[in-house]
Structure formats: structure tokens, C-alpha cells
Amino acid sequence: MGLIVQKYGGTSVGTVERIMRVADRIIEYKNAGNDMVVVVSAMGKSTDVLIEMARQIAPNPSAREMDMLLTTGEQVSIALLAMALQQKGYDAVSLTGWQAGIATESVHGKARIQEVDTARIRSELQRGRIVIVAGFQGISEKGEITTLGRGGSDTTAVALAGSLRADKCEIFTDVSGVYTADPRVVPMAQKLDSISYDEMLELAILGAGVLHPRSVEAAKKYKVKLVVRSSFSQEEGTCVEEAADMETGRVVSGVAHDEDIAKITVVGMPARVGTLSRLFNTLAGAQINVDIIIQSSYDAAVTNISFTVSSDDLVRTLDTLAAYQEALGFDKVEHESGLAKVSIVGAGMITNPGVAAEMFQQLAEQDISIKMVSTSDIKVSCVIPAEQTSLAVRTLHTAFGLDVAEQAVVHGI
The missing domain is CATH 3.40.1160.10 (Acetylglutamate kinase-like)
Incomplete structure (x- = not known):
């Protein structure tokens, strides 16, 4: 056939x-x-x-x-x-x-x-x-x-x-499809019948382990009909498809998390044209993927640049920066591990103002400190202490109306 x-x-x-x-x-x-x-x-x-x-x-x-x-x-x-x-x-x-x-x-x-x-x-x-x-x-x-x-x-x-x-x-x-959150963390997460390539790509990049990000990129590029389903049941899975075919009523489609984050701050970089280019080209040359980036200046001559990497890349990043300190001209490097990133994703966020504010409010009410923030048209990510990850994910999942009454089934654990 x-x-x-x-x-x-x-x-x-x-x-x-x-x-x-x-x-x-x-x-x-x-x-x-x-x-x-x-x-x-x-x-x-x-x-x-x-x-x-x-x-x-x-x-x-x-x-x-x-x-x-x-x-x-x-x-x-x-x-x-x-x-x-x-x-x-x-x-x-x-x-x-x-x-x-x-x-x-x-x-x-x-x-x-x-x-x-x-x-x-x-x-x-x-x-x-x-x-x-x-x-x-x-x-x-x-x-x-x-x-x-x-x-x-x-x-x-x-x-x-x-x-x-x-x-x-x-x-x-080992799960029946793509869920609104990791059902191991949020038992009341709901399975989605369908999700857009763009939303799935964001969720995958942000820590949803059900699909590899590059697989979603390739599926979108080559218009592959992609279905995620369980090998332990005959239940229908989740179809990953073009946004035009998607349900438009959801503001937030899912909550993702990544507990493998480290923050690095390069202190005292020269504040001149090309500074960012030299720094991140150096890291790219060492095959280091950088995520959230924040630049802050405290005088006209120097600037501090903070960014996040995978915890697995922390040592390699520090070694690379140490090797190029003289060439890049910065004063010192500070780093912080034991961090996580929690994110909300949804195509509906484009036309619904106030989603980020609601996310910040919900985290504040749980006394969860936010160390860094990154946004795009369809996602908001916050870097938080890793020990508060589960609380943050469950709080946001409930706050954005994603909970369902029946507990998700995870097979094969």
C-alpha cells in the first residue's frame, strides 16, 4: 500500500x-x-x-x-x-x-x-x-x-x-503522543491530537524529549507526515503538521523544561563593535551551542555578557574561554550551575498579549526566582533554580488551563 x-x-x-x-x-x-x-x-x-x-x-x-x-x-x-x-x-x-x-x-x-x-x-x-x-x-x-x-x-x-x-x-x-508537559512531571498532562511543526520544534529545543529538534526541522523542510505514538498500545498518536491545519483556540500548547542548564558570564568585555561576534564565533568554533544571551553595560568602555549552555558543555566552554581570554580581552569568567529552563509554547501567544506577564506572576507567587528570560513569537523561557523545576512546570500547566481529569499513562518505565 x-x-x-x-x-x-x-x-x-x-x-x-x-x-x-x-x-x-x-x-x-x-x-x-x-x-x-x-x-x-x-x-x-x-x-x-x-x-x-x-x-x-x-x-x-x-x-x-x-x-x-x-x-x-x-x-x-x-x-x-x-x-x-x-x-x-x-x-x-x-x-x-x-x-x-x-x-x-x-x-x-x-x-x-x-x-x-x-x-x-x-x-x-x-x-x-x-x-x-x-x-x-x-x-x-x-x-x-x-x-x-x-x-x-x-x-x-x-x-x-x-x-x-x-x-x-x-x-x-513509551508515551502515547505529544503531551502538554512531561507526564512524568505533570500526571494530568493531556495528549495533543495534533501540533504544528513550529510549536513542536520549540518544545523539542526547550527540553521536551519526545522528539529530537533536528528531526522536526527535517520533517518541516521535507514535509514529512510525522506521527508520534506508543509502541505499548494501539492508541492513535499525535500528528505533527503544518500550522494551517491546526486548531487555533489554544494560547499555550505546552510547557517544557530542561534541567541541564549552566549560566556563564564573561565580565569586562571591551564595549566595541564586533565584541559579540568575536566571542560567539570563538564558541561556535569549539562546537558549543549557546542559548539565552543577555548583554549588560556598566560603563562606556566595557560590557558583561551572560549566556546559557548545556551543563554537559560547561567545562568545555570554560576551557575555551580561558584559552582565548587574551585574544578576546575580557577580565574574568563567572559561572553558575544547578539551573533549569522552563518554557511555555503556543502559536496563540502571537495574538494574545499578557501571556509572559501571567507566566512571571505565576512563578512569583510560588517564590520562584527568575535569573534570565528569553522570548519569541511563540514561546517564553525562564531560567530558574533546578530544584524548583517540577513546581514551576506544574504551576504553569495548571495556570494556562492545560490540566485534564484523567492521569496520563506512561508505558515501559
């Missing part, structure tokens, strides 16, 4: 029993006449186990060797799933990222997909095979194995769907 790309996350294939269950679901689609390409993550928490083993050997292991290590997790799961399908009488073949033709830039740990050569996959499909592809990985032009960053299997699936012109891309996870 069509070509379907599916992605199953680590929880969905966390045990042999679950792998057999995933195989049964894939067979249902195959028996309905579909060609099937299936992207799989590493089993359960196996990636975390590999990272911990690496750190026991080397506190700061080489990025190349980490990619060599971490990509083995997906190779285990694709081989086992292919075996499960073969055992049930279906022809299947497992492919690593490079065997599947996924070419990336030459960056270890956070590589971007540059192109997909679909020849091998199309050849296997023509032979009637179910194709199982390792998510999260590819190969650079230098012939090096690369990874796409945590959650990169989503990006793999959408990239394949776009390149193959698939009829649909389904992302299977």
Missing part, C-alpha cells in the same frame, strides 16, 4: 521480549502490503552504560573513540530485531548507518546529516525485505563513524523518510 518508516526508541526495544513485540507490530504493517524501513535505537539504557564504562577509563575520552563505542549499541538492537523477524518467517536485513548511505559532516558527537544515498535501502526493499537501520549514526566524508547526538535516531528516521519519499514516518516511544 505504501512505504512507511518507523522508529523505535530504546525503551521499546529494551528487552528481548519487547523486541519480539516490536517485530509483531512491524509484521502487521508488512502484512497490510507496506514496504517497511525501521530505525532502531540502542536497547534500554545501554548507551548510558557504555558512557559510564568509558568514563571509568578516561574522564575526557576522545570524541572519535566515543562515537566508535556508542554506535555499537544500535548495532546490537538492529541485529536482534532482524533475527526476530527472520525467526517469525519474514525476510529482514539490518544495516548500520554507513551501510544505509547516511553521510554526515566530519563532527564527532553532534554530526549533521548531509545527504542520504538510498540505493542500498531501495535495493533491499525491491527484494521484499524489511530493512532495519541503526539510528543515531552515519559516516563522514573522511570515512569516520559519527553520531548525531542523543536522540539522533529520530533524525535518522525523518531523514530516511524524506529521502525515500515515504508515505508516513511514525516515531514509537
